[in-house]
Amino acid sequence: MDTFDADNKISDSGSSAHNVPNSRADMNIILKELQEMSIFTEITGRYYPSFPNPRNILHAKPSAVIIDWIQGHVKF
DSSP states (O other), rough: OOOOHHTTOOOOOOOOOTTOOOHHHHHHHHHHHHHHHHSSSSOTOOOTTTTTOOOOOTSSSSSHHHHHHHHHHHHO
């Protein structure tokens, strides 16, 4: 955690108090990245070490339905 900013190329440009947050734009960026990574697609050999044999509980739902659900439940 000590190097989080540097690892993620976040510059220390001083105060961010003058920035206006845009939660919807941030959420769209996150959702786009998740789609590009195909998180809803089973890829042989891809797993998280804590869950070496994951169950696909989302297999019955198209990713668009899940993304719509996420967007509908995020509070801006």
